[in-house]
Amino acid sequence: MIVGRDPLELRIRGLARIGLAISIVVALLPPLGFGVIATGSLQTEMEVAGRIRAQTIGQSIAARPRLWTFEEERFDDLLRRLAQPGESLELLDPEGRTVAANQTRVLSPALEIRIPIHASGDLAAYLVVRQDTRDLIVGEAIALGLGLFLGLGLFLAMRAWPLGTLRRAIAELKAADDSKSLLLSAVGHDLRQPLQSLSLFASVISASDLAPMPRRAADMLNESLIRLGTLLDEIIAIARIDVGAIEESKDRVAIDPLLEHLVREMEVQAEAKGLRLRHVVTSAVTLSDPSLLTTIIRNLLTNAIRYTEQGGILLGCRRQGAMWQICVVDTGIGIPSDKQERVFEEFFQVGNPERDRAKGLGLGLAIVIRLARLLRHRISLRSTPGRGSVFAVSVPMIDPDPPQSVVTKQR
Known part of the structure; x- marks a missing residue:
C-alpha cells in the first residue's frame, strides 16, 4: 500500500478523469452513430435498387444466353440507362471479367456491393454497384463537430458544477480544519507553561523523603505528566503542520x-x-x-x-x-x-x-x-x-x- 497523496486531491482528479471520459464518449457518439446508420441505410437502398436492376439485366441475358457477352455496346447502353447520378455500374461474367460498364468514375472512398444475376436458374453474371460516399463524409464531419461541441460543453459543465461544488466544500472543510489547528496550537502553547510547572513540582515531590504509598502516587503523577507533555507536543506538531507554520528547507x-x-x-x-x-x-x-x-x-x-x-x-x-x-x-x-x-x-x-x-x-x-x-x-x-x-x-x-x-x- 502506498500513501502520501492528499485523498481529497485524488478524488478531484478521479472525478475530472470520469468527466473527461464521459465527454469523449459524448463527442464520439454523433459521428459514429451517423456513420453506422447512414452507411447501413445507403447499403440497404443500393441492394434493393441493385436487385431490381439485376432482374432487368437477367432478362436481357436470358434472351441470348450464349451471345450476350459479345454485345458490349448494348449492355453499356443498358447500364447507362439504369444508373443513378453518382453511381457506377459494372457487369462481370461468372469468371469476373468485365463485359460492360456505364463508364462513370466514382471517387474513393466508395461503397461497393456485388449482386449475382441468374438466367434460367444458372449464375450468368455479376452486377457491381459503386456509390459515391462524399455526402456521408460531409455528414460525419458535421456530426463530429456537433459531438465535439456537446462534449466540450458537457466537460465544462461538469467542471463548473460538481467539481466546483466539491472544491468549495473542500475549501470550507479546510478553513474549519485550519481554525481547529490554530485553536489547538494556541491552546497548546498556553498549556505548556503550567504543565512545565506541574512537572517541576512533581519532580520535587518525588525527590522528597516519602512513605511508600505517597511516593508511588508521586511517581504515577510524574508518569502521567510526561505522557500529557508528549500528547501536547504531538498535538502542537500536527497543528503547526496543518496551518503551514512549518516550511521545508531541503x-x-x-x-x-x-x-x-x-x-x-x-x-x-x-x-x-x-x-x-x-x-x-x-x-x-x-x-x-x-x-x-x-x-x-x-x-x-x-x-x-x-x-x-x-x-x-x-x-x-x-x-x-x-x-x-x-x-x-x-x-x-x-x-x-x-x-x-x-x-x-x-x-x-x-x-x-x-x-x-x-x-x-x-x-x-x-x-x-x-x-x-x-x-x-x-x-x-x-x-x-x-x-x-x-x-x-x-x-x-x-x-x-x-x-x-x-x-x-x-x-
Whole structure:
C-alpha cells in the first residue's frame, strides 16, 4: 500500500478523469452513430435498387444466353440507362471479367456491393454497384463537430458544477480544519507553561523523603505528566503542520549518519523491551529537509518499538529506480490490510482497544503522513498480521556529497 497523496486531491482528479471520459464518449457518439446508420441505410437502398436492376439485366441475358457477352455496346447502353447520378455500374461474367460498364468514375472512398444475376436458374453474371460516399463524409464531419461541441460543453459543465461544488466544500472543510489547528496550537502553547510547572513540582515531590504509598502516587503523577507533555507536543506538531507554520528547507542529507543517530537515540527503549535494534550501513545521499526527515523516521521507529514484543527492528536503505527507500522493518503484531490506511489517521491504533497510554495516542503516524506530504516524499506500508511490518519512505536519489546541516525554517 502506498500513501502520501492528499485523498481529497485524488478524488478531484478521479472525478475530472470520469468527466473527461464521459465527454469523449459524448463527442464520439454523433459521428459514429451517423456513420453506422447512414452507411447501413445507403447499403440497404443500393441492394434493393441493385436487385431490381439485376432482374432487368437477367432478362436481357436470358434472351441470348450464349451471345450476350459479345454485345458490349448494348449492355453499356443498358447500364447507362439504369444508373443513378453518382453511381457506377459494372457487369462481370461468372469468371469476373468485365463485359460492360456505364463508364462513370466514382471517387474513393466508395461503397461497393456485388449482386449475382441468374438466367434460367444458372449464375450468368455479376452486377457491381459503386456509390459515391462524399455526402456521408460531409455528414460525419458535421456530426463530429456537433459531438465535439456537446462534449466540450458537457466537460465544462461538469467542471463548473460538481467539481466546483466539491472544491468549495473542500475549501470550507479546510478553513474549519485550519481554525481547529490554530485553536489547538494556541491552546497548546498556553498549556505548556503550567504543565512545565506541574512537572517541576512533581519532580520535587518525588525527590522528597516519602512513605511508600505517597511516593508511588508521586511517581504515577510524574508518569502521567510526561505522557500529557508528549500528547501536547504531538498535538502542537500536527497543528503547526496543518496551518503551514512549518516550511521545508531541503539540502543534501547523508542517510547513514541519520540512521546511526536514531539507533543510538532509541536503543535504550528497545533494550528495555528486550529487542534488537540495528541499522544497515549505506552510502545513500538524498535531497530533503534533515530535521523533518529525521522526525519522520523517528516516529516510524518509535511506532515499531511500541508494537514489537519480541525479535527486533532493522533500519536500512535500498534503491528502487531513481529513489531511495528508507525502511523500518519490525517483527511486531502486524497490521491487517483493511486497517493499513487508517493507521495514518489521528488517534487510530491497532491492537490497543484498552487505550494503553504506554503505546502512545495514535498521533505519531499522523505526523509522519503530514510531513511526508509537505516534503513530497512517498510513504509505503507492507504488513502481515503476526509477522511484522515494513514502513518505507521514498526519497530522491542524488550524487553523494558531504551533507550540510540546515535548520528548518519556521514562520
